[in-house]
Amino acid sequence: MMKAINTILCLAWVLCWGVPVSAGDVLDKVKKQGYVECGVSQGVPGFSAPDGSGQWRGLDVDACRAVAAAVLGDANKTKFRPLSAKERFTALQSGEIDLLARNTTWTADRALSMGLRFTAVLYYDGQGFMVRKSQGIRSVKDLNGATLCVNAGTTTELNVADFFRTNKMTYKILTFADIKETMAAYDAGRCDVLSADRSALAGQRFILKNPFDHVLLPDTISKEPLSPAVRQGDDQWFEIVQWAFNVMLLGEELGVSSKNIDELKQTSTNPEIKRLLGEADFAAQLTIENGWAYRILKQVGNYAESFERNVGTGSPINLPRGMNAGWKQGGLMYAPPFR
Numbered sequence: 635m636m637k638a639i640n641t642i643l644c645l646a647w648v649l650c651w652g653v654p655v656s657a658g659d660v661l662d663k664v665k666k667q668g669y670v671e672c673g674v675s676q677g678v679p680g681f682s683a684p685d686g687s688g689q690w691r692g693l694d695v696d697a698c699r700a701v702a703a704a705v706l707g708d709a710n711k712t713k714f715r716p717l718s719a720k721e722r723f724t725a726l727q728s729g730e731i732d733l734l735a736r737n738t739t740w741t742a743d744r745a746l747s748m749g750l751r752f753t754a755v756l757y758y759d760g761q762g763f764m765v766r767k768s769q770g771i772r773s774v775k776d777l778n779g780a781t782l783c784v785n786a787g788t789t790t791e792l793n794v795a796d797f798f799r800t801n802k803m804t805y806k807i808l809t810f811a812d813i814k815e816t817m818a819a820y821d822a823g824r825c826d827v828l829s830a831d832r833s834a835l836a837g838q839r840f841i842l843k844n845p846f847d848h849v850l851l852p853d854t855i856s857k858e859p860l861s862p863a864v865r866q867g868d869d870q871w872f873e874i875v876q877w878a879f880n881v882m883l884l885g886e887e888l889g890v891s892s893k894n895i896d897e898l899k900q901t902s903t904n905p906e907i908k909r910l911l912g913e914a915d916f917a918a919q920l921t922i923e924n925g926w927a928y929r930i931l932k933q934v935g936n937y938a939e940s941f942e943r944n945v946g947t948g949s950p951i952n953l954p955r956g957m958n959a960g961w962k963q964g965g966l967m968y969a970p971p972f973r
């Protein structure tokens with residue numbers, strides 16, 4: 635009887651949440667395969683997109699590279715699997731990928747009903763709207779009756795429904811599985827509005843035929859805390875992924891960058907920096923090799939370096955730090971103490 639109940643429960647788990655995973659499983663798998671496999675987007679510049687030479691780049695990509703540097707000693711021991719918004723959760727649930735780092739919003743439903751654990755917000759975002767300048771639209775309140783192009787399987791799609799209903803506005807929505815199709819439909823004039831995370835729109839405009847014929851409306855209609863996610867059940871892997879990112883934040887806060895790290899390792903008397911750079915870096919607790927935080931900061935850099943390189947004002951995406959500034963600068967980026 636008990637066996638039958640167990641089988642049913644197990645089947646229900648597998649059907650709803652995928653293959654069960656227990657502590658240590660993912661790290662063992664990653665060590666055996668020799669790389670960390672990360673689910674990424676099909677191309678969102680600044681977050682995850684291949685550059686001219688086919689190298690994946692972006693904030694999400696760096697979060698993944700940090701994990702590889704920590705657990706395998708080399709940030710390049712990564713594989714990136716492009717996934718549509720719809721495919722991404724199944725790929726994680728089934729264990730096809732070790733980590734999802736794909737401009738994914740941390741929501742209650744995804745955390746509580748889908749067997750996922752979000753590790754740490756790597757970019758605080760919100761949903762925005764892009765329109766053609768020639769349309770003369772100034773705010774979302776001018777969008778009554780508009781046709782919108784969005785990606786299927788996203789919070790974007792759900793927020794549009796809430797927003798238009800709440801504001802008693804009518805709308806038509808065209809949804810596409812692939813971002814390229816969404817962009818092409820908007821570019822071809824099949825819809826009046828392109829809606830997505832603001833950070834994505836800032837990068838996506840460069841895919842349009844005439845990027846500066848379009849304008850991003852000032853309104854933000856949602857919270858989109860973007861975070862990597864792992865499967866529930868493997869606490870050890872969760873901690874590794876979470877602390878790999880925390881180290882990037884701590885590096886910025888403590889002024890440790892890929893450029894000055896070797897000098898600071900020799901000369902710093904700051905106790906937290908000394909712990910971080912190898913004296914007591916909790917490697918044993920994470921069951922990885924000592925020096926993991928050093929490897930992340932040396933090979934990938936701190937959060938400020940990653941932000942500037944990928945999406946900052948010095949990059950084509952040109953996003954200000956805003957909410958994504960460190961807490962000492964009045965932003966939301968805050969890592970627990972390293973002690």
Ligand SMILES: N[C@@H](CCC(=O)N[C@@H](CS)C(=O)NCC(=O)O)C(=O)O
Nearest residue numbers: 675676719738739788789813830834
């Ligand atoms: N953050 C939102 C939206 C994520 C999303 O998939 N956005 C689209 C529009 S920019 C995208 O990234 N598409 C890229 C792709 O299809 O690979 C979510 O988690 O649902």
